[in-house]
Amino acid sequence: MTPMQHAEAALAADAAHADAAIWIHRQPDAAILDRARTLEAEGPRGRPLWGIPFVVKDNIDVAGVPTTAGCPGYAYTPAVDAPAVRRLLEAGALFIGKTNLDQFATGLVGTRSPYGVPRNVFDPELVPGGSSSGSACAVAAGIVRFALGTDTAGSGRVPAAFGGIVGLKPTVGSISATGLVPACRSVDTISVFARSVDEALAVQRVIAGFDGQDPYARRPPYPHLRRSAALPAPRVAMADVAPLCEPAVAAAYRQACGFLNAAPIDISLFLESARLLYEGPWVAERTAALRDVLGRRPDVLHPTTRTILESGLDRRTVDAFDAFHTLRQARREAEHLFARHDALLLPTAPFCPSLAEVVADPLGPNRRLGTFTNFANLCDMAGYAVPIGFAPDGTPVGGMLLGPAWSEGRLAPLADALHRRFAATVGATGHPLPPPPPPDTLAADETALFCIGAHMSGLPLNGQVTGLGGRFLRQATTEPAYRLFALGNRPGLLRASGGGAVAGEVWALPTAAIGTLLAQVPPPLGFGTVALADGPCLGFLAESAGVADAPDVTRFGGWRAWLGTQAEGS
Structure with missing residues (x-):
């Protein structure tokens, strides 16, 4: 497809889907088409994403477009693009707009926004998942091929599960966080939503890179984004988590474990560390990031966001050290795990709550959604969320393959095989999955x-x-x-x-x-x-x-x- 064809298809899909709550800012049709014409006139020039439409979660800077982080009273207009956005534009991608989110990326439900709630593409009575709700819905509805989100506690994976698409959670520090409104700065990462594992990996190859201006940036120890071939004897771990899940999720997870011949392990220490993200010192890190807003302008905050941020003011330093020691134990356990296994397979989320459930209890369902996602960044893991089946009501169930930091390329064939075993189409579009590319050949280095x-x-x-x-x-x-x-x-x-x-x-x-x-x-x-x-x-x-x-x-x-x-x- 040409850039103009891509642009026209994106605009038509957006009009057909008709969900204004996906957007906080959408580029005018004329601006999108003008940019597509320019790209088409220039030709590919070797740019890997030439003319492909994308959207950006509205806590990531795009030059000249307001960044709100889901809070109108916080809005500012950046003069420069975040490095990840700049790299996409340089690769020829076509910017469509900025998407809705749980305010300040604080939430996994996708409902904590003054800009409305993006519609779950499979069932409008269910939450879309968050915090990257708009970005995931834009891909799941077929408006764009890929989108930028963020992931601290699962914000790049939970909405992927509820939309029946792929969510890539990169290694923390592998993508510059400059131009990203922080949630928990030490464990934040920009993430990718896409139609397939390999399309997500292709986007990460473009946006990844060391940034000396980002104090949490890390240099990869080796080229980690090259795709492996499918392993002849993968070693996959799983856990007995059925009691924590709704029956449909447990059933789909059981089938996925059987497909990968996964072996049981104990993940109790990971589950304990997961609770630290919202019940330990990392809540105070969220509070620190927004100290000025909370202290001077608390009325601009969403009520639930404000409640969470205010709870960070009560955290004690002595408890923080207990949490740090627990996390060190969990990280060591992760080292032992990945010395014996290539990946850990878990459900992405134990259930998908209804909008009514979240209205009745704004905190409880959200807390439960992070059961399996919260610990990944804390324990320095990378991974993919992919569809692993459908519930009897037709809504998708997501699974998550996690590996150690810098394992995205090695995990890709395993995650792709899992995806294709249990899904044949993209999100709610009915469009077939794009074909997988061959593994990367031997490189010069x-x-x-x-x-x-x-x-x-x-x-x-x-x-x-x-x-x-x-x-x-x-x-x-x-x-x-x-x-x-x-x-x-x-x-x-x-x-x-x-x-x-x-x-x-x-x-x-x-x-x-x-x-x-x-x-x-x-x-x-x-x-x-x-x-x-x-x-x-x-x-x-x-x-x-x-x-x-x-x-x-x-x-x-x-x-x-x-x-x-x-x-x-x-």
Whole structure:
């Protein structure tokens, strides 16, 4: 599609959906069409988002457009774009408008706004989810292909679940927060809503980047936004959370766990840390961000927002240190979790409340919505919210795949497979999901490494590879010229006459990390050139003296097959 076709389609979809509460500011039709004509006249120029319409949550600055954060009395007009917005415009994206939100991004229901409540695209009696309500609804209704939101406690994931779309929660600090009205500054991140996992990842590739002016910005330890291929043996964790969920959510979650063959773990410490976001010192951080408004102009605040912010004034420092210690324990637990598993699968939200329920109890339903989302940023996780099924009434149920910081590219194929297993269309549009792209090929700053043992996916030492930025490329076999030996809990590969073909996996590893990984490999193992069926590749090899007395397991065709025979015999 051309920029003009994109623009006309967006305007038509907005008119057909007819929900003014999505918007706090919508660009005039003429301005949108004029910009589309300009983009079309310029041509793509290599810009990855050329002509694609997008919207921005109204707590993120767009030059010349008021930023309200859902509070008219707070409004200001920025002179410059937030870096994330600037990067999108430079990539050729077409700005449509700024969207509604729970005031100051304080809420998960999507109803705490003086600009109205965006309509849930599946059931107008239900909340749309928040705080990024307008952005999610704009994607779910087919007005735009992607939108910027924010995510502190789940604001980029809960409304994605209720709209049947994808919500990408990036690693905190990977996207500049300059030009973002803070909620909890230490754990805020700009987030992405999109039609599919890979479209969300493509947007993050554009907006991510270190910002020296943002004190919470972080440099990625490796290129983390390259898409892996689908893992042959993913290790996914789950938890017994059915008692916390409505029956339809529990049923959909059970099916998703079965699809990914997820293994149960205890997440009680994560659930405890989740409560800290609204019941611990991070409430005071919200209060600190809006101290001037609360002290001088409290009447401009939404009543529920004001209640929450005022509660931060009563927090005690001594309790804060208890919370900090609890969080450190939870972060260490997360390290152990992701050393053993590639991802944690949870429901995005335990239920979807009705508008009437929230009117009757403005705080209770909101608190429950954050059960599974609140801890992710506190525990330094990244993740995707994707549809995992539908309730009997036709409303979508969302699931969430979480991984450690900087795992967005590795999680993408797993999240995409989960999405496509349980949904075929985008939001409420009826439009088919866009096709998935192929995995990213080996980059110039990466080296292909052939793994034949415990460093393969699903096996105990795979974390040494992924922890250095490794990503799975493909399965492969050697030429029929090798012998495989069992050296206890790992194999040794040796080129030998009369050998056979040995199966393994090719991983892409940052070239700068090859030496670091080699330093973790004990003798008689090391790295050398391995002749694969499709060409030479760096890989694990053994010294001949080190395997002299070891059992020869070549006949099994690979280490994973050998392990299978041992499991059967145990």
